Amino acid sequence: MIAVPAPFREFTFSDADFQQVRQLIHAHAGIFLGEHKRAMVYARLGRRLRALHLRSFADYLTRLTLDGAEWEHFTNALTTNLTRFFREPHHFVLLQRYLAQLQGREARIWSAGCASGEEAYSIAITAAQSGRPARVLATDLDTAVLARARQGIYPIERVEELALSIRRRYFHRGRGPHQGMAAVKPELAARVAFRQLNLRLSPWPMSRPFDVVFCRNVLIYFDRPTQQDILRRITTLLAPGGLLFLGHSETVNGAGLPLELVDTTTYRLCTGSDAS
Secondary structure, three states, X not given: OOXXXXXXXXXXXXXXXXXXXXXXXXXXXXXXXXXHHHHHHHHHHHHHHHHOOOOEHHHHHHHHHHOOOHHHHHHHHOOOOOOOOOOOHXXXXXXXXXXXXXXXXXXXXXXXXXXXXXXXXXXXXXXXXXXXXXXXXXXEOOHHHHHHHHHOEEEHHHXXXXXXXXXXXXXXXXXXXXXXEEEEOHHHHOOEEEEEOOOOOOOOOOOOOEXXXXXXXXXXXXXXXXXXXXXXXXXXXXXXXXXXXXXXXXXXXXXXXXXXXXEOOEEEEOOXXXXX
């Protein structure tokens, strides 16, 4: 049986149950759960057991095989979403500099693993400040956080960390039922399209190349073969000279891809002339 702190011993959760959860989420979404994630799995899926009035994880796993709609709740529960506006700010400095150099067209940017939207809106703000119009595709596996991202409404304390000029230009302060909140202004929201995407599935629906891809703190949830497959497919969607931003603990080393490191966790797709 799984060792769970006494106050939380509410449901039967065997070793076999945990291994089955690990296998299912890996097969469905490519997410790798280490042994140290047992307590997290218990806590997060335990909420679903309470909502469904179940008493054991075995009952829940049986329910999962019989109810196709439950897969969305299962996946959402086991997806980690941690983000904030302009996280790792040096990336946005590089992004603004890169976009300012593009000539004569609207930039295309993909935020993969966008969570609740702060990264995607930060990208759109940076593009506006660069003077280069951009369209941002923001994708995530978790439908619940995508719904919050589309709303574009955040606790005021998250927005108050931003420069006053950014707050005034791109956010409304909430009133009435939204007191204590801030909302993205419509003109900024119009630059971002939120879509669900399971990076594990193939093929992806995108075909036109992107100038920039943000895939930060996403690869860490996959095993190495899946990481390399995702990186390879991202590379095929990058425009020549395009930029790929990864998380601080992620790398393309060993993937054998035509990407060169240009700054901290920032890579550029090499062109034919680079290789010659």
